[in-house]
Amino acid sequence: MSFVVILIVFFGVAVGILSYFLIRMIVMPKRLSAVSDLIKQGRNQAAGKIVKTMLAKEPRNAVAHYYMGKIYLAEGKSELALMEFKTVGGIGQFDQEIPEPEFRRLIADLYERFGQLEEALKEYILLVKGDPRNADYYYQCARIFDTRGKADVAVKYARKAVELDPRHGKAHYILGVILYKTKHPLEARAEFEFGLKFDPSNYDGYYYLGKLLKESNDYTGALLAFERAQKSPALKIKALVERGGTYMNQGSYENAAIELERAIKLSKDEGSSEILYGRYFLSLCYEKLKNIDRAIEQWEKIYAKKPQFRDVAEKLTQYQEYRTDDHIKDFLTCGQEDFVELCKRVASDGLNLAVRDVIPTQNGVDFITVENESEKWLGTKKKPQLLRFLRVSEPLDDSAVRSLLDNMKKLGIIRGVIVTSSTFNRAAMEFAENRSVELFHKEQLQELLKKAAQPT
Secondary structure (H helix, E strand, O other): OOHHHHHHHHHHHHHHHHHHHHHHHHHHHHHHEEEEEHHOOOOOHHHHHHHOOOOOOOOOOOOHHHHHHHHHHHHOOOHHHOOOOOHHHHHOOOOOOHHHHHHHHHHHHHHHHHHHHHHHHHHHHHHHHOOOOOHHHHHHHHHHHHHHOOOOHHHHHHHHHHHHOOOOOHHHHHHHHHHHHHHOOOHHHHHHHHHHHHHHOOOHHHHHHHHHHHHOOHHHHHHHHHHHHHOOOHHHHHHHHHHHHHHHHOOHHHHHHHOOOOOHOOOOOOHHHHHHHHHHHHHHHHHHHHHHHHHHHHHHHHHOOOOOOOOOOHHHHHHHHHHOOOOHHHHHHHHHHHHHHHHHHHHHHHEEEEEEEEEEEEEEEEEEEEEOHHHHHOOOOOOOOOEEEEOOOOOOOHHHHHHHHHHHHHHHOEEEEEOOOOEEOHHHHHHHHHEEEEEEEHHHHHHHHHHHHHHO
């Protein structure tokens, strides 16, 4: 009798367990299917309630954790989503409900969002092992290796990506970036051009292509590439600064200033590298355009953020007199006609020279002069001198003296004078020392301007 009871109990327990698993196998997929439908419909709150109920009963249910992660992702709760996916990875059960490639792509993206590049890379390497013919996985590895500064490894993955899929535009782009950084401009340009052919909406590619064209002096092509690169939100400001720099290389300072002003207006970070360079280039444009007030304004803004930036401190020191000395201010900023007249007064009243001829030059003016009449030298044949005025900011070197001597030789003149708003370096002074050239630097110019301003 006791045997029959035991047998009945055994079969009863077996039937109960079997029923439980049968019900679980039927009900659970239906509930998860309902969760999947709710997520697709955007009803995340309802889906979340179902999944949380399931997890309360089965904390180790990988599928439920997976769906909970997807719900958090849909709600923009990336950190919670990553926690759920980490739990899924820890359980390590992948099937039709949790496709491993999809899971690893999702968790890799989340790792990268939170700056965990090493973990993201591990996921993509596992994906490469699972599907070694998938070019995108190699591309993702190349991209992360490049971000981590491992160009030698990154380039191998990038080359493998374009080998597997020659039409993978982003893979060509990242290979181009790596080649550009490692100083292979010709190969880099070819990769950027391939990348844009297959992925023309990747405007970052136009930015790097523009830099390569600019470096090869193809300024027209560079300007066009940078114009297209402005559609990249991440590189818009940099593209504008580069357009400004390209116009500067062409000597078109007005156009350069327009582009650089646009870049500065768009920026929200006054201390960013691109804006510091943007302001610096803009200051040089203003300086070339003789708009010294605005140039100083830019230098002051740069100095407030980064006192050691380039030669900004030197520029501010150099133009210190500009703020207190109206004579030097007029010399530096007046129009060309007024500048020539001012220099004539300096020649006459400051240097006692009479102007016989005027020769326009870049950044200044040349005069052929002779000494003014005086009773002592009446009847003496006067020897001409070549007098050069230069309004520049950079210290003059020996090439400035050589240039004057070359012109003197062509004109048959044996004496020369250079008057500059800047200074002369040692090479210039040593070269002029034993030659018939007299040098007047900024401080001496200031004294000459004061003499010229005195009423006669």
